[in-house]
Amino acid sequence: MFKKIYNISDQGIICDFGSEINKEINSKVIGVFNYINNNLDLKRELGIVNCIPSYNKIVIQYDLLLVSSDSIIKYISSIKEHQLSYQNNQKKFELPICYDTEYGLDLESISKQNKISIEEIIYLHHETSFYVYMMGFLPGFPFMGDLTNKLFTSRLTTPRVFVPAKSVAIVEKFCAIYPFESPGGWNIIGKTPTKLFEKNKKNPSLLYPGAEVKFKSISKEALMVMESKHNE
Numbered sequence: 001m002f003k004k005i006y007n008i009s010d011q012g013i014i015c016d017f018g019s020e021i022n023k024e025i026n027s028k029v030i031g032v033f034n035y036i037n038n039n040l041d042l043k044r045e046l047g048i049v050n051c052i053p054s055y056n057k058i059v060i061q062y063d064l065l066l067v068s069s070d071s072i073i074k075y076i077s078s079i080k081e082h083q084l085s086y087q088n089n090q091k092k093f094e095l096p097i098c099y100d101t102e103y104g105l106d107l108e109s110i111s112k113q114n115k116i117s118i119e120e121i122i123y124l125h126h127e128t129s130f131y132v133y134m135m136g137f138l139p140g141f142p143f144m145g146d147l148t149n150k151l152f153t154s155r156l157t158t159p160r161v162f163v164p165a166k167s168v169a170i171v172e173k174f175c176a177i178y179p180f181e182s183p184g185g186w187n188i189i190g191k192t193p194t195k196l197f198e199k200n201k202k203n204p205s206l207l208y209p210g211a212e213v214k215f216k217s218i219s220k221e222a223l224m225v226m227e228s229k230h231n232e
Helices: 023-038 040-045 069-077 107-114 118-127 220-230
Strands: 004-009 012-016 048-053 057-062 092-097 130-135 142-145 160-163 167-171 174-177 182-184 187-191 212-217
Touching: 004 069, 012 069, 023 040, 023 048, 023 057, 023 130, 057 069, 092 220, 107 118, 107 187, 118 187, 118 212
Parallel strands: 092 212
Antiparallel strands: 004 012, 012 057, 048 057, 130 142, 130 212, 142 174, 160 182, 167 174, 167 187
């Protein structure tokens, strides 16, 4: 299951599942992440402070005063695939999106680069069932795949200093949503009225690794109505 497990510092270990980015590998990452977090007593005994999953790796931070790296590595290596749990990670979300050019700031440039119409860009994005690989960059920021090669785009040569909150953007094979105003270098294709992160909730992030997302196209007028309701 693991390609290798190794130290990255005197308080950190990487569990490496391989270099590829796909659902099969990522599901193992999520499974091991759940397994560690669900075994709270053992987690405390081993001095595990934090566990951070990515596309194909997990970083484990531990308390050097409580445990050695050898103990952590031995524990992680003993985890078997049949012990893993993927429960509650397959929920499907339908998020509204407005592709109006006021919000789809890069639709025209994507159209020119990829030699396809804006209508086809919208269709291909709208028809894709996205898989959330990981969260990062900002609280509630999902890295979602997998886009068709027809929509492959590189990062902007010069990132924007200001990306509006709730902008939906694409780069390479991935799609993301900016939960807050932020700098960013992804190609913006639309906007959603949905709040992705609410800090006062028990589970502040709406999306999480393993969830699936489909977008539902809405008009500019519908977007404005939904946003006004969310702000009440």
